[in-house]
Amino acid sequence: MSPLPSKLAYVPFVSVEHMMGLVHHIGVEKVLTDLAAEIEADFRRWPLFDKTPRVASHSDVGVIELMPTSDGQTYGFKYVNGHPKNTAEGLQTVTAFGLLADVESGYPKLLSEMTLLTALRTAATSAMAAKYLAPRSARTMAMIGNGAQSEFQCLAFKAVCGVDTVRLFDIDPSATARCAANLAQSGLKVVECRSGEEAIEGAQIITTCTADKQYATILTDNMVGSGVHINAIGGDCPGKTELHADILLRSSIFVEYPPQTRIEGEIQQLDPDHAVTELWQVITGEAEGRNDDRQITLFDSVGFAIEDFSALRYVAKSIRGTPYFTRLDMIADPDDPRDLFGMFQRAKPEIAIA
């Protein structure tokens, strides 16, 4: 009997290099638009997903999290970390990988890098939410925090919402300069600003995407005028927020999954029963989104497992017939399912090093 693994043992694997190739092949703005549509489609069928707040393991310097969900046919999870101190050590704040599996057999059907994919899906989710919540005429966005996620956010708002101008600010001017240089050929008008106050001038959308493991105040109450949409990305852990609580009290607040957002989002600063609206209900028409020109809308984003599930499914679909994956010998799959040891034993002479 052959010691070679059967067909089912091979799991399509999308490496970082493959993901970069795939996204370039499709085009980054098209990927962001496609992902926004995939995520929106899954938000429309929200009730049928298994949902749980992510499983977080906190340390003094960061967090490592698992994010599972299932639609009954396909199961998915993401491993992701958040370590704000990492960039000072030449490492990324956020890294991730994820997996899809067949619910019927339990066999994995995709393993993928998700560091890039997380940046893409987070940006696509933000822009999809803004389509329902931001003023329709919004063309200028303030982008506060110019790290790894920032260019993806700017491009998603351009592709999905028609934003044409981004006003950048970061406490580290070199981050702003890098972000501006990366967006130079994007078709966006890019304005580098020296303060948060300057960045929000004339902006109808304010995105905060900073990393700091503490209660930060990236926006104070007096900075936020009526009618703006706030896309708050960086407050996504217990004890890690970006907005002054007074802003929350003046805003209509939209969230992904309340049991997770109440632990991790900006609303951890509020009473546990403070009214919030679930974004999926706005999408299905069961709840109102923006209903007034003067209303401040806040998408209190923390990132939810269903967004990763949608993104992985999109990748699984998009790699078919392309060279942007390899097949990993990942699952031990003996011809006789109960003869795992026999498979191991038969392999000995063939893999023995001479």
Ligand SMILES: NC(=O)c1ccc[n+]([C@@H]2O[C@H](COP(=O)([O-])OP(=O)(O)OC[C@H]3O[C@@H](n4cnc5c(N)ncnc54)[C@H](O)[C@@H]3O)[C@@H](O)[C@H]2O)c1
């Ligand atoms: N909501 C989600 O779904 C989601 C997804 C991914 C990442 N995140 C979060 O988004 C944040 C940004 O992630 P990243 O990968 O871009 O991190 P990053 O470390 O690459 O970039 C963060 C940037 O914020 C800047 N910054 C820190 N404090 C600031 C302040 N007070 N004012 C202005 N700028 C400030 C830093 O100088 C840095 O350039 C993180 O907190 C991360 O956890 C959220």
